[in-house]
Amino acid sequence: MPARHTAVDIKGSLALVGMLVKYLSLASLVPTAVAVGYGEPVLPFVLSGALAAVAGWGLERSLGGATSVGFREGYLVVALTWLAAAAFGALPFLLSGEPQLDRPLDALFESMSGFTTTGLTVVPDVEALDRSVLIWRQFTQWLGGMGIIVLALAVLPRLRVGGRQLLESELPGPEIDQLADRIRDTARRLWLLYAALTVVLFSLLTVIGFLGDERMGAYDALGHALTTMPTGGFSTRSTSVQEFGAAVHWVLVVFMLLAGANALLLYRAFLRRQSRAALRDEELRVYLLFVAFGAVLLTTVVWTEGLANGERAIRLGVFEAVSTITTTGFTNVAFVSWPTLGLIAIVALMFAGGCAGSPTGSIKVIRHVLMGKSLRRELRQTVHPEEIVPIRLNRRVVDERTLRAATVFILLYVGIFVGGVGVLAVDTAIHGPDLSAIDVFATAAMALGNVGPVLGTHGPLGTVADFGDVSTLTMTILMWMGRLEVIPVLVLLTRRYWRV
Amino acid sequence: MKIVVVGAGQVGSTIVEALHGEHDITVIDTVAERLEALAYRFDVRTIQGNGASRKTIAEAAADANLFIACTSRDEVNLVACSFARLDAPTATSVIRTSNVEYIDLWREGRLDVDFAVSAELETAHAVARSIGMPAARQTDVFADGQVQIIEFEVPAEADSAVVGRPLRDVPIPNESRVLGIIREDGLTLPRGDDAIQRGDRIVVIGSPAAAREWGSHLAPGEGAVEDVVVFGGGQVGSAIARLLHEQGTGVRMIEPHRERAREIADELPGVRVYNATGTDPDFLERERIGQAQAAVFAMKEDAKNVYAAVLARVSGVRFTIAVVHDLVATQVYERSGVDVSINPRGVTAEEIVRFAHDPRTQQVTMLEGDRYEVLDLTTQPTSEYVGLRFRDMPIRGALIGAIVRDGRAVFPHSDDVLQAGDRVIVFTEADLVGRVEKVL
Numbered sequence A: 001m002p003a004r005h006t007a008v009d010i011k012g013s014l015a016l017v018g019m020l021v022k023y024l025s026l027a028s029l030v031p032t033a034v035a036v037g038y039g040e041p042v043l044p045f046v047l048s049g050a051l052a053a054v055a056g057w058g059l060e061r062s063l064g065g066a067t068s069v070g071f072r073e074g075y076l077v078v079a080l081t082w083l084a085a086a087a088f089g090a091l092p093f094l095l096s097g098e099p100q101l102d103r104p105l106d107a108l109f110e111s112m113s114g115f116t117t118t119g120l121t122v123v124p125d126v127e128a129l130d131r132s133v134l135i136w137r138q139f140t141q142w143l144g145g146m147g148i149i150v151l152a153l154a155v156l157p158r159l160r161v162g163g164r165q166l167l168e169s170e171l172p173g174p175e176i177d178q179l180a181d182r183i184r185d186t187a188r189r190l191w192l193l194y195a196a197l198t199v200v201l202f203s204l205l206t207v208i209g210f211l212g213d214e215r216m217g218a219y220d221a222l223g224h225a226l227t228t229m230p231t232g233g234f235s236t237r238s239t240s241v242q243e244f245g246a247a248v249h250w251v252l253v254v255f256m257l258l259a260g261a262n263a264l265l266l267y268r269a270f271l272r273r274q275s276r277a278a279l280r281d282e283e284l285r286v287y288l289l290f291v292a293f294g295a296v297l298l299t300t301v302v303w304t305e306g307l308a309n310g311e312r313a314i315r316l317g318v319f320e321a322v323s324t325i326t327t328t329g330f331t332n333v334a335f336v337s338w339p340t341l342g343l344i345a346i347v348a349l350m351f352a353g354g355c356a357g358s359p360t361g362s363i364k365v366i367r368h369v370l371m372g373k374s375l376r377r378e379l380r381q382t383v384h385p386e387e388i389v390p391i392r393l394n395r396r397v398v399d400e401r402t403l404r405a406a407t408v409f410i411l412l413y414v415g416i417f418v419g420g421v422g423v424l425a426v427d428t429a430i431h432g433p434d435l436s437a438i439d440v441f442a443t444a445a446m447a448l449g450n451v452g453p454v455l456g457t458h459g460p461l462g463t464v465a466d467f468g469d470v471s472t473l474t475m476t477i478l479m480w481m482g483r484l485e486v487i488p489v490l491v492l493l494t495r496r497y498w499r500v
Numbered sequence B: 001m002k003i004v005v006v007g008a009g010q011v012g013s014t015i016v017e018a019l020h021g022e023h024d025i026t027v028i029d030t031v032a033e034r035l036e037a038l039a040y041r042f043d044v045r046t047i048q049g050n051g052a053s054r055k056t057i058a059e060a061a062a063d064a065n066l067f068i069a070c071t072s073r074d075e076v077n078l079v080a081c082s083f084a085r086l087d088a089p090t091a092t093s094v095i096r097t098s099n100v101e102y103i104d105l106w107r108e109g110r111l112d113v114d115f116a117v118s119a120e121l122e123t124a125h126a127v128a129r130s131i132g133m134p135a136a137r138q139t140d141v142f143a144d145g146q147v148q149i150i151e152f153e154v155p156a157e158a159d160s161a162v163v164g165r166p167l168r169d170v171p172i173p174n175e176s177r178v179l180g181i182i183r184e185d186g187l188t189l190p191r192g193d194d195a196i197q198r199g200d201r202i203v204v205i206g207s208p209a210a211a212r213e214w215g216s217h218l219a220p221g222e223g224a225v226e227d228v229v230v231f232g233g234g235q236v237g238s239a240i241a242r243l244l245h246e247q248g249t250g251v252r253m254i255e256p257h258r259e260r261a262r263e264i265a266d267e268l269p270g271v272r273v274y275n276a277t278g279t280d281p282d283f284l285e286r287e288r289i290g291q292a293q294a295a296v297f298a299m300k301e302d303a304k305n306v307y308a309a310v311l312a313r314v315s316g317v318r319f320t321i322a323v324v325h326d327l328v329a330t331q332v333y334e335r336s337g338v339d340v341s342i343n344p345r346g347v348t349a350e351e352i353v354r355f356a357h358d359p360r361t362q363q364v365t366m367l368e369g370d371r372y373e374v375l376d377l378t379t380q381p382t383s384e385y386v387g388l389r390f391r392d393m394p395i396r397g398a399l400i401g402a403i404v405r406d407g408r409a410v411f412p413h414s415d416d417v418l419q420a421g422d423r424v425i426v427f428t429e430a431d432l433v434g435r436v437e438k439v440l
Helices: A010-038 A043-062 A071-095 A104-115 A131-146 A148-155 A163-170 A183-211 A218-228 A246-260 A263-271 A275-279 A282-304 A310-325 A340-349 A365-383 A400-431 A437-448 A469-483 A487-492 B010-019 B032-041 B054-061 B074-087 B100-107 B119-131 B208-218 B235-246 B258-267 B281-286 B302-314 B329-335 B344-357 B430-439
Strands: B002-006 B024-029 B045-048 B066-069 B092-096 B115-117 B136-142 B147-153 B176-183 B186-188 B201-206 B228-231 B251-254 B272-274 B294-297 B319-323 B340-342 B364-367 B372-378 B398-405 B408-410 B423-429
Touching: A010 A043, A010 A071, A010 A131, A043 A071, A043 A131, A071 A104, A071 A131, A071 A469, A071 A487, A104 A131, A104 A469, A131 A183, A131 A218, A183 A218, A183 A246, A183 A263, A218 A246, A246 A310, A263 A275, A275 A282, A282 A310, A282 A340, A282 A365, A310 A340, A340 A437, A365 A400, A400 A437, A400 A469, A400 A487, A437 A469, A469 A487, B002 B010, B002 B054, B002 B074, B010 B024, B010 B032, B010 B344, B024 B032, B024 B054, B032 B045, B045 B054, B054 B074, B066 B074, B066 B344, B074 B092, B092 B344, B100 B115, B100 B119, B115 B119, B115 B344, B119 B136, B119 B235, B119 B294, B119 B319, B119 B340, B119 B344, B136 B372, B147 B208, B147 B398, B147 B423, B176 B208, B176 B398, B201 B208, B201 B423, B228 B235, B228 B302, B235 B251, B235 B258, B258 B272, B281 B302, B294 B302, B302 B319, B302 B329, B329 B340, B340 B344, B372 B430, B423 B430
Parallel strands: B002 B024, B002 B066, B024 B045, B066 B092, B092 B115, B228 B251, B228 B294, B251 B272, B294 B319, B319 B340
Antiparallel strands: B136 B147, B147 B201, B176 B186, B176 B201, B364 B372, B372 B423, B398 B408, B398 B423
């Protein structure tokens, strides 16, 4: 792409990415502190932080400083920032000398899985990781959850101008309903809520650990608190959350459900005491309906197949449904494999997603709702061609462009999913591992939907460690595209993005 | 009385025509010809000038008792009225407006005018009344349509859920009350143990929705009007559609302009809107317009209304109502088989003229000729009824059916308390009106 012909302010965009990376480098302080606390090597984190800071600062400086960006540049900045974040996140893994993460592509995969809150992993033996490295892995999910850019908006006043565009392409979902007049205040409030819920979850898990579930120490509590609120799904154990007791599972169910709801609604419900208004939200209701449906279905499967019964069957069914729909990716299932109906149901639920304005991935409930309404309207207009049928959501008319965008999104999403399935099928056929058809579908859906290993890629605890490079790269790209909600990435591939 | 009328268009001249005999009238308009035409027909003073000009109003409004601003422009009317407040602070002011927002503000008491009259709303009410209700002998509305009074004839096929049982066991629709049962031996103000019999006439007060429910109880076969088609989605058409829909009627609307059709569909959820001309026979057939119980024609051109009305009749619509813009068109309408024609400016003028007779007079409706009356009056703080719970009120030949408090209608339950300043809607016999007015 010859730069001098382009209509996009590439320099300004790169400078902004540089600035964001510069601030992101501060994140390495967290694992550094953990490393100091446990007496583990500090160097990987200090060095990564320094590298990122210098690179970011250098990029920003050499291109004349970060200024505000326009509508068009927003897409580029978001896409590049996520790549840059993933690259930065991979550095500590590589520098730590951890044998399970010593290949650059694997490190990038793990980091991308973190920042996109996916949860797929190349690390089969999680317990073997240094505690500081593991905390870094969990922390990338926490950062990715509410979005590096929201974080930046909440902290950095400099982005005030042009910030709205960024937030729109960043915060998952078709529409933001602002809480405050200024975008910066909205971002800051959401971020605080997110942090507060993480702290509450951490405290609850610690208390449960203290009261009897001795496997849940403060360290595990922190590790899981950091990955539940962003609906991430990295666990501090190779067996995900299976080893913990019922109390932990139910607490996680509640927080996954909260994380999958629209953060703006949560804010209204908790901090403005408007819970009744929040409960009237159409999207929230459909979301809960999806969850109820999935939970009943999976519980029935587990129970009737004799895999578990009583509270345990319900817990397995509810947990798995919630974890899948909210695209978290924890699993508490200890049995070898799901029956076919269960497998199909879980793969189908991977396409649900949580609410708009939540850190969940996948299609998201709002798009299902809008698409459903559009389709119903099409059928109606087949018989009544002259009739004008506005589509309403929460009694407000939805604008036609938004509707079209939802439908287009679903089509593109499914298209990319099919493409991903194709590549994975070919590559795993050549390089292994030996996957069943449903494994291929599930793996593509888990990556693109940022779902994470609810099923495991082959068998309940299968990681992607034994996948070939092409597959690993494909999944990395799928996670990246899924997190950015597909369209910003595809927009960058169009000629008319770059030209006048 | 000294009356100032701003605007000498159709509304203004209708008002002048109705009032010129007994009052001193000053008419203000910008167009000299209109004023001349009026001055030629009636003995009125005319001032050529802008109603929104302080000087003009100052000249006309000094010591006026009633100030009517009825130009076709809301803004001019509002400005004229606010100037009139300065020059004739005691005058009652009336504005004509087509903006629902202003009407709402006025109802909330936040617009500094005494009365606001909307041609669109008045037309809509007129249409709604003529589409009416099965089994109803007479209907009228109070409190801007929030309260409906209906006199029903109880037919032989009336639902036995309401007939022949003590009223306390009857599933009376919420927000409604039976005010009176009329038999050969006269009026009963019913208590819980009275029962409605077939052949009675009953007077019911209630919200528009409750009134419809009564209609469907009393004439089960007929049911409420479920399907009315409104042609034309201008201001008048959409006001009609909105009101009918609020009253529980199923409404379909046909609007030829796509943008406007979209706007209406957005504004009026529950009303089905078609983007069509309404004169395409294929469309009429496809959408089964002929099955509608009534069609209302509210397009801007009278000729189109007539044409569409004839076509609708041909396709099977039984009852047609058309909005007339040019008074001459009324005759054309009648000749071409339109059942009812309603002139928005006419109904507006009529409504405004009512204030002129005595601006403080409350609305009165006569039932059964003039034997029974429904009054709308404001309670005095000194009334012995103020502060009483409704259950404790003695029934002495009159019943309070509804109260209007802060602009909203309330259908009181036995525990509610009457407050000073409440507007009460009272049903009584005609010869007791004087007493009722005195004690309340």
